[in-house]
Structure formats: structure tokens, C-alpha cells
Amino acid sequence: MIEPVFIALDFPDAAAANTFLLPYRDRIVKPALKVGMELFYAEGPSFIRELREQKFDVFLDLKLYDIPTTVGHAVASLAKLDVQYLTVHAAGGEKMLRAAVANKGAHMKLLAVTQLTSFSEMDMQETQLTNASMSESVIHLAKLAYYSGIDGTISSPLEANLIKKNTSDSFLRITPGIRLAGDQADDQARIMTPKAAHENGATGLVIGRSITKAVQPIAVYERVLKEWSK
Ligand SMILES: O=c1ccn([C@@H]2O[C@H](COP(=O)(O)O)[C@@H](O)[C@H]2O)c(=O)[nH]1
Numbered sequence: 001m002i003e004p005v006f007i008a009l010d011f012p013d014a015a016a017a018n019t020f021l022l023p024y025r026d027r028i029v030k031p032a033l034k035v036g037m038e039l040f041y042a043e044g045p046s047f048i049r050e051l052r053e054q055k056f057d058v059f060l061d062l063k064l065y066d067i068p069t070t071v072g073h074a075v076a077s078l079a080k081l082d083v084q085y086l087t088v089h090a091a092g093g094e095k096m097l098r099a100a101v102a103n104k105g106a107h108m109k110l111l112a113v114t115q116l117t118s119f120s121e122m123d124m125q126e127t128q129l130t131n132a133s134m135s136e137s138v139i140h141l142a143k144l145a146y147y148s149g150i151d152g153t154i155s156s157p158l159e160a161n162l163i164k165k166n167t168s169d170s171f172l173r174i175t176p177g178i179r180l181a182g183d184q185a186d187d188q189a190r191i192m193t194p195k196a197a198h199e200n201g202a203t204g205l206v207i208g209r210s211i212t213k214a215v216q217p218i219a220v221y222e223r224v225l226k227e228w229s230k
Pocket residue numbers: 008010036061113115116117118154155176177178186188206207208209210
């Protein structure tokens with residue numbers, strides 16, 4: 001079973017990530033890890049292989065967005081890394097999403113980013129990509145992903161319940177934009193606590209800086225797990 005709480009391993013290189021991971025190495029139940037662009041672009045596939053050899057579940061957050069053939073081939077390459085999750089942008093459209101699905105293999109799940117959690121309603125309108133409201137746009141993109149065969153969405157926890165209502169209970173709803181009460185939002189605009197995210201229909205969460213920059217990261221991770229499972 002994959003743990004529902006993913007720690008975002010947003011570090012500049014493998015050395016920094018490995019220092020952070022040291023206390024988790026010998027745990028029987030290891031935290032699930034999200035590797036994003038910063039670390040993947042610095043260290044490449046070999047670092048992912050190392051994490052898999054150490055039995056960490058890996059969510060590769062590369063947010064693929066390109067023409068269908070390119071995305072399909074990229075998904076096929078990344079599926080060979082034996083990661084559990086990979087992200088694409090729902091805004092890439094049905095043909096791109098279907099090309100991703102056709103190449104994902106049997107074990108990897110694809111998650112489609114709806115609207116970034118750093119976007120406020122105003123930021124979204126500024127792009128002029130849609131006249132819809134944030135919730136209308138997230139629902140539309142989630143449905144597009146669902147009917148294209150994607151396994152779930154990345155959205156703010158604020159929209160998780162809406163996505164559930166408009167797709168299906170089994171469609172995954174993984175939510176970044178998580179902060180513990182009193183934490184600073186940083187560049188996130190649509191945030192909730194782990195407890196509120198769970199209550200609002202999230203099936204899993206991504207949390208980075210609240211843990212990785214904490215003085216006692218393990219204690220914060222345990223607190224997040226506790227809040228999530230209450
Ligand atoms: O809409 C999105 C999609 C991805 N992310 C990623 O999640 C983490 C969040 O980190 P925090 O430090 O907890 O803010 C980060 O790796 C993002 O790239 C997201 O935040 N929002």
C-alpha cells in the first residue's frame with residue numbers, strides 16, 4: 001500500500017536530499033516521496049533508481065505538457081523507472097492525455113494537474129486561457145482527465161470534493177497546497193490543513209516546505225500523518 005502523504009523532496013541535489021532522508025532509511029514504513037523538476041533535472045533518472053532500490057515509493061512530478069507524440073514517448077521512458085505516479089497537465093488536452101495513458105504501462109498511475117495551487121482566481125484570469133471561474137475550470141479539466149483514462153488529479157484540497165462529485169469516488173484526488181495551522185503560505189494561494197484536506201475529499205496529499213524546512217522534520221511528518229488519519 002502506498003502511504004497517502006507524499007513528502008516533496010524539493011532539494012537542489014542528491015546530497016541534500018540524502019541528508020534529509022537519512023533518518024527515514026531504516027524505517028519499515030517509509031514515507032512516500034515526490035520528486036519534482038528541481039531534483040530530477042539536477043540528478044536525472046539514476047537518483048530515482050536509487051530511491052526505488054531503497055524501497056521508497058516515488059511520485060515523479062514533471063508535469064508533462066507537449067504534443068501528444070512527445071508526451072506519449074516521454075511517459076514510456078519514465079514508466080521504465082518503476083515510479084508509482086507521474087504528472088501531466090490536464091490542459092494538454094484529450095489527445096495528449098490519451099497518448100500518456102496509452103504509454104504508461106501496467107503499474108504507474110497518471111495524475112493530471114488541473115490548476116496550480118499557486119494560482120489565485122486573479123492569476124488564472126491573467127493567463128487569458130479561460131473565462132471560467134477557478135472551480136469551473138478545475139471541474140472541467142478534472143472531467144477531461146477522467147474521461148481520457150487518467151487515474152486522478154492534482155488540485156488544491158479546496159476543490160477535492162467538487163472533483164469527486166463530478167468524476168467518481170475511485171478517481172484519485174492528490175492535493176498539494178497543504179499547510180499546518182499557523183504555517184506561512186509561501187507561494188501557495190489555495191491552501192488547507194491536512195485534516196481539512198482529508199475532510200474535503202482528498203485521497204492523498206503532498207507537503208514539502210512545512211516538513212523539509214522544519215527544525216524537527218520527523219515530528220512534523222508524524223503530525224501530518226496523525227492529522228490525516230484522525
Ligand atoms: O498545483 C501544484 C502542483 C504541484 N505542486 C508541487 O507540490 C509541492 C508543494 O510544496 P510545498 O513546499 O508544500 O508548497 C511542490 O513540489 C510543488 O512543485 C504544487 O505545489 N502545486
